[in-house]
Amino acid sequence: MLLERTTKLVADIGQFAKMKRSAGEAKALQTRADQLSPVADKLRESAETLAKIRKAGIVVSFVPKEGDELGKRATDLLTALRSDPNNLVNPAIDLKYQFIDRLLSVATAAQSVSLAAWRRHVAENSERAPEEILSALAAIPDYQSTVAKIRSLQKRVSQLAENIPADPASATEEIKRIAAEHREIWETMTAGGIPEDVAAFLRACGLEGATLGSFTPSVAAWLSERGLVHLFRVKLR
Incomplete structure (x- = not known):
């Protein structure tokens, strides 16, 4: 799951940052953790929103755009981190544009779809006089x-x-x-x-x-x- 992989990546980055002896390397890793933590929080929030909407019996059709690709990217980054923490200090990809921004887009899209479903549900169950x-x-x-x-x-x-x-x-x-x-x-x-x-x-x-x-x-x-x-x-x- 995309959320689980991203959360695991953030947790491991933080752990490696604590273990680094070099202050410079630790700071660089902590910067990566600081970049990714808000993203993981937004993904978690959007996932929780989808879950509570569906639990109430409201149909929400949502498949994360590029979800499989982003999930694989999170796994690859985690593997690279465990191989050598410096791999995340200088990643092989543009971390912001190829990963962080796309994850934020997924979270935003999930919230937007959930709100639209909720408003549709409200309209279907309410009365309104012209x-x-x-x-x-x-x-x-x-x-x-x-x-x-x-x-x-x-x-x-x-x-x-x-x-x-x-x-x-x-x-x-x-x-x-x-x-x-x-x-x-x-x-x-x-x-x-x-x-x-x-x-x-x-x-x-x-x-x-x-x-x-x-x-x-x-x-x-x-x-x-x-x-x-x-x-x-x-x-x-």
Whole structure:
């Protein structure tokens, strides 16, 4: 495994640095250890992130680019180090561009893929009402508090999607609870003097979309009277 090989390489460099009698050689080896330690830490962090995402049942498809080649390079560097520590002081390859930078790219890519998977998961398990419809409802006094609550729920979901949480499974449960509360608010949207067919239409628009048949003359009239018709679009499913 790439992480294990890199971690072993860093550990051995540090050990050899302690054993060197020459202060110059020890310092040179310690410099190599200092270069590689942050890389190993980033690889470990990205591996842990992938693991906790997958443990929560979230599918993450990630295969390290050049993983096999970099793993072999780590093994070769470790072999060279054990043969003669000076081999790592003056390595046969450009350590920064051919090894360190590429390892950092792997770690960065893993974190990026994990975050994208998490955000996709949040979107799939949450509800979101179109802002245009919320704005329309906010203009109705009896619905202002309802709109404020919905926006508060959506803001919390957006916050949860910003970063991968320490416990994705627990965060997922919170997201599902918020989604249930969101749906309940939409389903009880019948107060404030809104006709039932209009309420049903708006509720459907705020969830998965309304059917063309639900856009009745009375719904059209209600929206037209309030200058809201332009907020809606017909889309083929």
